[in-house]
Amino acid sequence: MTTETQQLAAIANQKYKYGWTTDIEQESAPPGLSEDIVRFISAKKEEPQWMLDWRLKAYRHWLKMAEPKWPFLPYGYGPVDYHGISYYSAPKEMPKLKSLDEVDPKLLETYEKLGIPLNEQKKLAGVAVDAVFDSVSVATTFKKELAKAGVIFCSISEAVRDHPELVKAYLGTVVPYSDNYFATLNSAVFSDGSFVYVPKGVKCPMELSTYFRINAENTGQFERTLIICDEGAQVSYLEGCTAPMRDENQLHAAVVELVALRDAKIKYSTIQNWYPGDFETGKGGIYNFVTKRGACRGDNSHISWTQVETGSAITWKYPSCILQGDRSVGEFYSVAMTTGKQQADTGTKMIHLGKDTRSTIVSKGISAAKGHNTYRGLVKINKGAERARNYTQCDSLLIGDTCGAHTFPYIEVKNTTAQVEHEASTSKIGEDQVFYCNQRGIDPEAAVSLIVNGFCKQVFKELPMEFAVEATKLLSVSLEGSVG
Amino acid sequence: MTATMTNPSDMTDAVPALSALAERRAAAGPDWLTDVRQQAAARFVELGLPTNKDEEWRYTPLREVLRPAYVPAEDAPAALSSDDLKAFQFEGFDASLLTFVNGRYCPELSDPPTDVTIAPLSEALKAHRGLLESELRRIAERDEDGFARLNSAVLEDGVFIHAPNGTACSRPIRLLHVAVPGAAGGRPFMTHPRNVVIAGEDAQLTLIERYVTIGEGVYLTNAVTQISAGDRAQVAHYLLEQESAEAFNINTLHLQQGTDSKVESHSVLLGGALVRNNVCPVLDGERADCLINGLYIGHGSQHLDNYMNVEHAKAHGDSRQFYKGILDDKSHGVFRGRIVVHVDAQKTDAKQTNANLLLADTAEVDTKPQLEIYADDVKCTHGATIGQIDNDAIFYLRSRGIDEADARAMMIFAFAGESLDRMSVEPIRDALTRELVRQLPRGEFIESVL
Numbered sequence: 001m002t003t004e005t006q007q008l009a010a011i012a013n014q015k016y017k018y019g020w021t022t023d024i025e026q027e028s029a030p031p032g033l034s035e036d037i038v039r040f041i042s043a044k045k046e047e048p049q050w051m052l053d054w055r056l057k058a059y060r061h062w063l064k065m066a067e068p069k070w071p072f073l074p075y076g077y078g079p080v081d082y083h084g085i086s087y088y089s090a091p092k093e094m095p096k097l098k099s100l101d102e103v104d105p106k107l108l109e110t111y112e113k114l115g116i117p118l119n120e121q122k123k124l125a126g127v128a129v130d131a132v133f134d135s136v137s138v139a140t141t142f143k144k145e146l147a148k149a150g151v152i153f154c155s156i157s158e159a160v161r162d163h164p165e166l167v168k169a170y171l172g173t174v175v176p177y178s179d180n181y182f183a184t185l186n187s188a189v190f191s192d193g194s195f196v197y198v199p200k201g202v203k204c205p206m207e208l209s210t211y212f213r214i215n216a217e218n219t220g221q222f223e224r225t226l227i228i229c230d231e232g233a234q235v236s237y238l239e240g241c242t243a244p245m246r247d248e249n250q251l252h253a254a255v256v257e258l259v260a261l262r263d264a265k266i267k268y269s270t271i272q273n274w275y276p277g278d279f280e281t282g283k284g285g286i287y288n289f290v291t292k293r294g295a296c297r298g299d300n301s302h303i304s305w306t307q308v309e310t311g312s313a314i315t316w317k318y319p320s321c322i323l324q325g326d327r328s329v330g331e332f333y334s335v336a337m338t339t340g341k342q343q344a345d346t347g348t349k350m351i352h353l354g355k356d357t358r359s360t361i362v363s364k365g366i367s368a369a370k371g372h373n374t375y376r377g378l379v380k381i382n383k384g385a386e387r388a389r390n391y392t393q394c395d396s397l398l399i400g401d402t403c404g405a406h407t408f409p410y411i412e413v414k415n416t417t418a419q420v421e422h423e424a425s426t427s428k429i430g431e432d433q434v435f436y437c438n439q440r441g442i443d444p445e446a447a448v449s450l451i452v453n454g455f456c457k458q459v460f461k462e463l464p465m466e467f468a469v470e471a472t473k474l475l476s477v478s479l480e481g482s483v484g
Numbered sequence: 485m486t487a488t489m490t491n492p493s494d495m496t497d498a499v500p501a502l503s504a505l506a507e508r509r510a511a512a513g514p515d516w517l518t519d520v521r522q523q524a525a526a527r528f529v530e531l532g533l534p535t536n537k538d539e540e541w542r543y544t545p546l547r548e549v550l551r552p553a554y555v556p557a558e559d560a561p562a563a564l565s566s567d568d569l570k571a572f573q574f575e576g577f578d579a580s581l582l583t584f585v586n587g588r589y590c591p592e593l594s595d596p597p598t599d600v601t602i603a604p605l606s607e608a609l610k611a612h613r614g615l616l617e618s619e620l621r622r623i624a625e626r627d628e629d630g631f632a633r634l635n636s637a638v639l640e641d642g643v644f645i646h647a648p649n650g651t652a653c654s655r656p657i658r659l660l661h662v663a664v665p666g667a668a669g670g671r672p673f674m675t676h677p678r679n680v681v682i683a684g685e686d687a688q689l690t691l692i693e694r695y696v697t698i699g700e701g702v703y704l705t706n707a708v709t710q711i712s713a714g715d716r717a718q719v720a721h722y723l724l725e726q727e728s729a730e731a732f733n734i735n736t737l738h739l740q741q742g743t744d745s746k747v748e749s750h751s752v753l754l755g756g757a758l759v760r761n762n763v764c765p766v767l768d769g770e771r772a773d774c775l776i777n778g779l780y781i782g783h784g785s786q787h788l789d790n791y792m793n794v795e796h797a798k799a800h801g802d803s804r805q806f807y808k809g810i811l812d813d814k815s816h817g818v819f820r821g822r823i824v825v826h827v828d829a830q831k832t833d834a835k836q837t838n839a840n841l842l843l844a845d846t847a848e849v850d851t852k853p854q855l856e857i858y859a860d861d862v863k864c865t866h867g868a869t870i871g872q873i874d875n876d877a878i879f880y881l882r883s884r885g886i887d888e889a890d891a892r893a894m895m896i897f898a899f900a901g902e903s904l905d906r907m908s909v910e911p912i913r914d915a916l917t918r919e920l921v922r923q924l925p926r927g928e929f930i931e932s933v934l
Contacts, residue, residue: 070539072856381870383845398860401827407855411868412543416842419871426857426864 029088038188041088045157058177058187065181071316071345072374080251087189149205152197156224159195170228174257174295182253183291186222193224198233209238223254229264236267254290262298274311282341285313292319296328304331306462308471310478320349323357330359333459337478338371347377352385363394364456367403374406381418388418396426449476503529506637524624524636533630543818543850544789549732552672552702557587560668572696577911579656582643587675600653601646608644619680623710631734635676635708642677649684656690665701672702685714691721697728704732715742727755736762743769750907751778758787765794767801774803779903782815789818796829805836808903811847819851827858836866893926
């Protein structure tokens with residue numbers, strides 16, 4: 001191992017002549033992006049040569065690409081300074097606060113409304129956690145149980161080191177390094193993320209969550225997640241959390257790849273509530289440009305995406321399914337809420353290749369204040385996809401007359417036996433519905449929240465239980481101030 | 485004028501030749517028109533011809549359309565007699581007729597209406613500047629499509645129709661566009677006709693635009709029809725595309741609607757090698773009502789592309805779109821419907837449906853219904869389906885002694901029939917029904933049942 005590290009360090013140091021000193025002891029890279037930086041990240045992670053080669057291939061390809069401009073974002077967004085970002089910084093501690101008294105009371109109020117336990121509140125707000133709440137031991141207990149089942153759940157860097165054969169076989173097979181501008185950037189510089197492998201016939205004994213992964217407290221800016229479900233295996237994976245996230249990085253370009261082999265089932269749930277920026281101006285919010293894609297490789301495989309997107313200044317993502325195996329199933333359930341000056345262009349792609357493949361898309365968009373919400377989705381039925389079936393429903397709810405709701409579904413069919421249905425509606429909250437609630441003593445704000453939650457119910461019921469409860473509360477909190 | 489387009493190796497090469505043509509045309513007209521044309525030409529050069537990279541043209545490859553070196557229509561004069569047109573008459577249909585052969589108005593083959601002002605555009609440009617200038621400028625300044633900009637830039641003949649306030653045109657007006665591809669000595673030719681229709685307040689008008697071919701050969705039609713419906717006016721427009729399998733047709737219909745106006749657009753695409761049908765209504769008055777109804781039936785390697793862009797600019801507007809496609813063989817159907825509801829268009833009710841039937845595995849359909857909504861008190865829905873014939877229905881018919889092929893034929897006919905049922909002009913409906921029966925499988929059986 002050490003010789004390899006030395007070799008890598010030597011390779012990295014070769015480039016000294018171009019200016020920047022590659023110091024392997026250094027904790028973080030200076031801002032900017034170059035081959036040296038890619039080599040530095042790889043060396044820092046003690047990665048094997050093949051991994052470095054892959055990153056470099058991606059980096060070189062990225063140089064030839066242009067940032068895409070096609071999303072429907074009426075307010076646009078400021079240019080991203082790709083050379084102003086520091087692409088590697090060792091997991092650093094957030095400045096710890098001594099007690100909750102030092103935390104912004106507004107943040108605490110939100111936690112309170114979300115019903116987050118006190119200790120978790122401290123953790124989220126960056127307060128030093130006392131001994132009673134020992135996340136490490138909780139995580140360790142989980143790890144033991146997972147190991148017993150044979151499930152591998154670790155950071156992607158550990159996986160590259162400890163399970164290179166799996167990573168090599170699957171990384172970049174669903175989202176190739178050349179896929180799109182942000183995914184390519186991610187391929188070159190990713191530094192953190194999760195790796196899950198569920199062996200044949202194993203049903204993962206618990207829901208996996210980044211939350212329980214050690215060292216996962218700081219959400220990486222360029223996360224890379226790879227989940228592999230071997231034949232007959234099952235896993236449910238939760239990402240994100242309902243609490244507002246503190247994050248300094250504006251651009252988030254993550255990549256998530258899912259691989260489901262024969263009879264496997266993957267359920268991937270996301271709750272995203274990053275900083276949406278200033279309510280009036282939208283300044284400072286997160287750009288969430290994520291590539292998420294799952295491949296139903298084997299027959300009878302099943303991939304299900306559920307997302308609740310309430311945060312970020314811009315959400316631009318399309319969790320997709322490639323239905324290769326016969327009788328494979330893809331699902332997408334989404335609630336996207338935009339308020340303030342938030343903009344979302346999100347949806348899914350369902351690519352039907354195998355016979356008797358089925359897909360379901362349920363998308364609920366809620367626009368309030370000056371928010372703009374766009375559903376963009378592709379349903380593609382290829383020639384060989386006999387008897388493929390798709391059902392799409394996308395509904396939009398408008399609250400106030402300064403917001404916008406837009407739908408751009410693409411349907412491409414090349415097989416006569418396919419059945420594709422798309423339905424969309426846009427409406428506002430009915431005055432009679434609100435009146436009905438008022439009549440029964442429910443104030444207008446609570447009534448709206450009740451109606452909105454009813455509107456989203458179809459999606460929430462797909463979430464794991466605890467998540468569903470939190471999502472309901474989250475939506476009510478996000479809606480505050482947008483009614484009246 | 486003997487200018488020809490150089491043989492373009494790719495589409496962008498055609499632009500300089502076309503803009504040179506536009507320049508020559510511009511020099512010929514009155515000053516104000518020169519100005520309109522030059523502006524349009526500049527806008528055309530800026531945008532160029534569309535490619536697959538343009539979102540609006542994503543599913544429609546234009547390589548074949550732009551490959552030939554087209555000569556302008558002036559170089560393709562053709563003389564026809566009324567006997568040649570017999571085949572294109574609707575039986576028992578009392579309608580006035582304006583015939584265009586290779587883009588040129590033929591008074592000897594026409595029977596113009598007497599109760600409205602009507603003139604070839606070339607003449608109207610001199611006599612009706614007051615009405616025409618603002619109309620032409622409005623479209624020339626707004627068009628976002630390369631072909632429509634080109635049409636404004638090279639603006640050729642067409643018809644000018646003005647129904648003054650309160651006029652109800654007694655007979656439907658037929659515009660028969662006949663192409664005789666052989667006339668250009670075997671060379672492909674292009675026409676860019678422009679029709680301008682102004683229906684004043686309370687006016688009533690029915691317009692039937694039909695495209696047909698006599699003989700063989702490649703040609704391109706890039707037509708723009710603009711209709712302005714005044715307050716409370718009622719206008720119906722029919723587009724019947726029945727050209728040969730070598731014809732390329734890019735057709736744009738602009739509809740401008742006043743308060744309480746009621747406009748219908750019906751399109752039936754049966755012929756043509758590649759047809760692009762743009763329908764672009766602007767509901768610019770309160771309580772405007774718009775019906776867009778269409779049917780496209782593709783055979784062979786036809787490519788039938790429908791692009792709807794409905795803009796609700798004022799409150800209480802009502803728009804309904806119904807488009808149906810039946811695609812057989814290697815044909816390719818495209819539907820792209822866009823509804824935009826602007827901030828002021830509260831209480832809008834917009835509905836859009838697109839249903840498709842694929843009859844062969846080699847056929848393809850791409851549909852993209854799209855909503856953009858900036859007002860909150862609206863009701864907007866869209867739906868798209870692509871499917872096959874309902875097996876339960878087939879079973880029902882078979883259980884009553886109808887064999888499977890006939891049952892399928894009946895179902896297909898019924899699917900298409902819904903579109904025809906929305907057409908209010910009976911002779912057209914009947915004629916189209918007959919035409920449809922001929923094109924669908926087991927037509928003789930359907931005919932015997934009807």
